Amino acid sequence: MMREDENPYRPPGSEVLLPEHTRVVGPAGRWRRFGTFLVDYVCLFVLAVIVSIAIALVFDQRGVAAMRRVPDFVIGSALFVSYYVAFEGIWSRTPGKWVFGTVVISDVDSSEAGTKPSMGQILGRTACRLIPFEPLSFFGKTGWHDRIPRTRVVRCR
Numbered sequence: 419m420m421r422e423d424e425n426p427y428r429p430p431g432s433e434v435l436l437p438e439h440t441r442v443v444g445p446a447g448r449w450r451r452f453g454t455f456l457v458d459y460v461c462l463f464v465l466a467v468i469v470s471i472a473i474a475l476v477f478d479q480r481g482v483a484a485m486r487r488v489p490d491f492v493i494g495s496a497l498f499v500s501y502y503v504a505f506e507g508i509w510s511r512t513p514g515k516w517v518f519g520t521v522v523i524s525d526v527d528s529s530e531a532g533t534k535p536s537m538g539q540i541l542g543r544t545a546c547r548l549i550p551f552e553p554l555s556f557f558g559k560t561g562w563h564d565r566i567p568r569t570r571v572v573r574c575r
Contacts, residue, residue: 443573446520448556451571454514455553458501461513466497495548502544510534519575525568535569542567 422428446454473481485493505512510522522543524535535543546552546563555562564570 443575446518446571446573450518450520450573451556454512454518454520454571457514457517458512462498462501465501466494469497498547499544502547503540506535506543507537507540515571519573520571521574522569522571525564525570535567539567539569543569 470485473485477484502512506522511520515521522535522540524533524539526539543563546561546566549562552562555565560570
């Protein structure tokens with residue numbers, strides 16, 4: 419019987435390195451988080467423009483008329499929730515977090531601490547962002563959208 423190291427058809431071996439975003443460097447500061455906030459809001463605005471143009475092109479005047487019947491708050495909230503749940507649910511990062519080198523991790527007191535947050539935590543983070551005056555919660559130690567679902571935003575580079 420042939421040993422594994424003698425097999426000419428074995429897959430090549432290599433050292434597996436963790437992706438950069440899994441290496442936690444330290445907590446993300448307030449200015450870094452403010453920067454991610456600004457980048458994400460610009461991205462949300464661009465997304466809203468793209469969706470509006472797509473609806474106008476695909477559905478013509480009927481689509482535009484239908485969008486005018488829906489309150490702006492509903493459309494904006496749907497885009498907002500979709501943006502954060504999609505990006506943080508899949509990659510634990512939004513475009514703003516990529517730009518500023520931060521990532522969302524779980525802060526639960528268990529073996530999952532420091533890992534990718536659960537979808538429930540991501541939904542909780544997103545729901546907390548809809549609380550009126552939530553951005554003012556950063557005058558404390560952490561924002562409500564971190565404290566309530568038990569997550570943290572940390573630097574990864």
